Amino acid sequence: MTTTSRTGTTPDQHVLERFAAVVGSAHVVTEDRIGPDYHHDEALAGAPVAPRYLARPATAEETAELLVVAAAARVPVTARGSGTGLSGACRPVEDGLVISFERMATVLEVDVDNQVAVVQPGVTLAELDAAVAPYGLMYTVFPGELSASVGGTVGTNAGGMRAVRYGVTRHNVLGLQAALPSGELVRTGGKLTKVSTGYDLTQLIMGSEGTLALATEITVRLYPRPAHSATLMAAFADLTAVMRAVPAVLRTGVAPTILEYLDTRTLEALTRAQDLELGIGTGIRAAAQAYLVIGLDDRERASLDTGIDLLGELLDALGALDIYVLEGYSARLLIEAREKAFWSAKASGADEVLDVVVPRAAMPEFFDGATALAHAVDAQLIGCGHAGDGNVHLAVYCREETTRDALLHRIFALATGLGGAISGEHGLGRIKTAHFTALADPVALALMRGIKQVFDPAGILNPGVILGGKAVP
Amino acid sequence: MTTTSRTGTTPDQHVLERFAAVVGSAHVVTEDRIGPDYHHDEALAGAPVAPRYLARPATAEETAELLVVAAAARVPVTARGSGTGLSGACRPVEDGLVISFERMATVLEVDVDNQVAVVQPGVTLAELDAAVAPYGLMYTVFPGELSASVGGTVGTNAGGMRAVRYGVTRHNVLGLQAALPSGELVRTGGKLTKVSTGYDLTQLIMGSEGTLALATEITVRLYPRPAHSATLMAAFADLTAVMRAVPAVLRTGVAPTILEYLDTRTLEALTRAQDLELGIGTGIRAAAQAYLVIGLDDRERASLDTGIDLLGELLDALGALDIYVLEGYSARLLIEAREKAFWSAKASGADEVLDVVVPRAAMPEFFDGATALAHAVDAQLIGCGHAGDGNVHLAVYCREETTRDALLHRIFALATGLGGAISGEHGLGRIKTAHFTALADPVALALMRGIKQVFDPAGILNPGVILGGKAVP
Structure with missing residues (x-):
């Protein structure tokens, strides 16, 4: 491998030309022509950083070739989907290359019989939902922000409210194609819900925040869209009472799709920001310090109703001050408001x-x-x-x-x-990595560093994220 | 690291003494004093192999120390639970050490509020079920053989009939403590259903068949035991008709706990072996080449019944020759017979x-x-x-x-x-590894070999399994 130093005799122009040879000069941008949107994600802390290069590959092969050029020139690489992350994992580094997947944003396949979809990393969750909804299917990972890209959610292993029922991203990604700094493409998993055939590289790449390999194709699991849904909200005197209710709810076997708590200040901020009227009386409002929100889905209305009754009685017995069954419109508004909690927090x-x-x-x-x-x-x-x-x-x-x-x-x-x-x-991103490396089991950390070395020996993939060390290799 | 050759000047007696110093001489056995049960698992192909040493550690620390001794002496190590595997993954190698977890067989904790259990690797699935049933909970991984150890199921990533609803072992193991050849113990995951904090080492060790690390403590996820269950069986003219019915069943949203097919010869062998009378008329018996078996669980009888009705109508529309609703005893017998299909096949x-x-x-x-x-x-x-x-x-x-x-x-x-x-x-075990290394994506295989090197640089952990190469390092 060429070990040309970034600060050595090879001009940046040479690196730029090599990137342009891969993706076409129209799809490489440098320095101050890179718009400020690419300088940050949605993490609150830390300052935006302008990268040196931005490239927009059209294919998996181009992505892999970009990595080869970057590895040879020791240019750190940050992958970017929609930039909606909250930990600075796609905040670029100076001197670095941002690989943006905006041109790889096609839903390649909706396979109804296997209940999977195959997508490129730049597809947003909203686009994926729109593609599968006509088949009565859904992708169950709903983090707050539906403009998030599927590739980004693979990087962070995104969760969201429905994870209590359907799991987080890692439980819903069945297979990957990913580009390695060697220039190779690797295929892992497939349209398979179970495999015991070697080490699970899909799960290893999941949540690796762009530090091991860049997903260029993602096979996700789909579920039938439930026909009926309802939302219960219970007011409690304090947060401890809410938390004590949670195991009791889960023990009933009524598997909720959503099981959220909000403290009173958060609920007030959300309802104010969204102009939402939930019908909570002033007496309850004064007495309640915390709320439990339970979302139920069912294929049958009758079964949904018995679930509501059962949980209503349970919450009453657990000391709820009041219980609200929110139907249709107001339930949807509450859930949407909850999804926007990050923005309320930011605004406040x-x-x-x-x-x-x-x-x-x-x-x-x-x-x-x-x-x-x-x-x-x-x-x-x-x-x-x-x-x-x-x-x-x-x-x-x-x-x-x-x-x-x-x-x-x-x-x-x-x-x-x-x-x-x-x-x-x-x-962890750039915001929390230092805390992680200080607090993690050193044995686990050493294994992770060894794994990183296997995938990315030149250390170009999002250096500094997860494992610490310098942001520039 | 000492690089004493096994065939060099250091006598085996020296190695034996070092193993005995770790676990006590009562818990180390050599050569022909190692019973024949330890020479094999339940794989049909391949001949039993007598290992040179057998050690029974009592703790995680002893397990790790055994690995240090084995690594120094280049003794290959095969971990063993109950020996019920079907691919020869715990078949020992000559000159090797078998680490048997029979003395590490305690259910350490049933944590009802977090719906998890923490167990040692030698605990059997039957013992785990007995420990959690009094709390109304269940561990949902039911491969055919309930005498399988939890540690063994971690090694193979065992599945079973209920995986269609609850996933396989990897979806139900939340955390591990594992011993490494370095003598270190690593902790991964925990009583957590979601984590985005570094690479997922739990999932990497899951299904690695004793080649990366040996699980010494396992945290598993539990679910409420469903109150009601029923079993549907449908006869079809041929296997293709059965297979076409499967996506249609799953699209209904009635999430089955069991969704099995049996060809007519298998069903006949099972019913004959278990002396099971399912009430299938001779006309149907002559015409049907394949059967679909659907198990449903529900917290409510009414919802279960509507599920049965809905699927019954669907199967009828899909051309089922006849449909049987099996209640209680005969349903249980059929499922038990199906779980014993391996033994029927072996007997035949x-x-x-x-x-x-x-x-x-x-x-x-x-x-x-x-x-x-x-x-x-x-x-x-x-x-x-x-x-x-x-x-x-x-x-x-x-x-x-x-x-x-x-x-x-x-x-x-x-x-x-x-x-x-x-x-x-x-x-893959010893039986299928050569097929895997010949058919696998070479890029994936190279990554797996790199990962193996990180965990087990001396190559002592189940050499030859998954990645091929010599059985003795």
Whole structure:
């Protein structure tokens, strides 16, 4: 492999020409001609960074060839879908190449009999949904942002509200084609829900945030769209009472599609931002500190109704202050408002949004601990989250960066100590990697570094993300 | 690392003493004092092999220390649970060490609120079920053999009939502690259904057949036990008609817990072996070449009944010759008989049992192709399988080894060409590895070999399995 230094005698013009030879000069842009949208994702912390190169491949082969050129020239590569990530995983590095998948955005196949779709990485979740809906099918991963690309969700292993029933992205991606820095394309998995034929490279690439290989084709699992749905909302005196209700709900066997909690400040912010009237009386509003939202789907109305009745009685017995059955329009508005919680948090001036995951029974202990840590530095935490998954979204209000970073570290250490992890669905990106490398099991970290070396010996793929170290190889 | 050769000047006695220093001399056995049960698993092909050493560790730490001794002395290590595997993955190698987990067989925890259990690898599926049933919970992986150990099912990524609803082992293992040849223990995952915090080492170790790390503690996901169940069986004129019914059943949204097909010879063998009377008239028996078996579970009887009605009408419209609703006892007997299909095949003189997986819509094409390949060499194929998963169990009757091996290779190539894989749930073991290395994507294989090197640089863990090469490092 050529080991031309980026700062050596080879001019950038030479690298640029080689990129242009791969994708065509119309699809390579440099430096200040790269629009500011490409300088960042939606992470709240950290400053945008202008990359040196932007290339838009049209095929898997072009993607792989771009990696060969980048590896030879030691140009760090950041893959980009829609740029909706929340951890800075697709924030570029200076001197780097951004590979944008906007020209690889075709739904290649909707295979009804196998209940799978095959898509290019730049396809958005909204486009995928539109492609499969006419067949009565759905792709079940619904993170808040439907403009997210499927490739991006592979990178972060995105979750969302329906994960409590259908799992996160890794549970719904059956196969990949991916480009390696060697210039090779690898195929993993397929239209298969089970395989015991060698190591599961699909699952290894899933959630690797562009550090191992770049997905160029993705086979996702589809499910029948349920015919009937309803939403229950229960007000509780405090968050601990909500959290105690979660295992009881899951033990009934009524598998909810959505099982969310919101603290009262988050619900107020959401309803205000979306101009949503849920019919909660002022007495309840004053007494309730937290809410549980349960979404149910069923193929039959009767079965849905008995599920609602059963859970309603249960929540009542568990001390709910009031219970609301939201039908159709208002239910959809509430869920949509919840999906926009990140934007509400951002609009309200949050300095960071976390997505810590802990064993769900440990949520009360985690909340108490995190709240105490925040109060100790005069910071505020408000939030909502995927209660069924133990996945806590905390909006952190703490302006001063050093204080905030120290607080985040203590919150991550608390979660890790409870058997949890730093991220349940956003990934580590450039924002949380340093916390991860400090808190992770060193044995696991060493294995991950070894794996990285196998896939990406030159270290060009999103250097600095997940495993730390320099952002430029 | 010491690089003492096994055949060099260091006497075996020295190695033996070092193993004994780890686990105590009562728990190390050598050569002809190792009982014949330890010489094989349940794979039909291949001859038993006596290992040189057998050690029974009591703890994770002892397991790791055994690996350090083995790595230093270059002794190949084969992990063993209950020895119920079907691909020879725990068949030992000469000169090798078998690590048997029979002393690490404790259910450490049943955590009802988090719906998980934490177990040692030697716990059997039957023991795990007995431990969680009193809490109204179940571990949903039911391969045919409930005497299988949880550790063994982690190794092979075992499946079984309920995978169509609940997934295979990899979808139900949330975390591991595992011993590495370095002597280190690594912890991966946890009581968490979603994590986006670095590479997923749990999924990488899952299904690695003892070649990367040895699981010493396993956290599994549990589900509520459904209250009601029923079984439908439909007779069809031929296998193609059965296979065409499968996508239609899955499209209804009535998520079956079991979705199996049996050809008529398999059903006859099962009912004869288990003395089972299903009430199939002689006319149907003469006309039907294949059967579809659908198991439904529900928390409510009414919803179960509407599911039965809906599927009954659908199967009728799809040309079923007759449809049987099996209640309680006879349903249980049929499912139990199906679980024992391997033993029926073995008793009937099958020479090999395959578990090829293909996209489920490709099953008719696969059957036609495989049947033609078998007929060309005067071999017979009969079978049953997990129709919802495209997972085909074929009993192969072909006594002559060279002919059989060539037939198997052609069948595996056919499956691979249809987008399938050699094994859906049994793993590759010593029986199918050579076919895999010949048919696999070379890029994927090279990545797997690199990963193996990261975990097991001395190559002592089940050498020869999955990646080929010599059985002795």
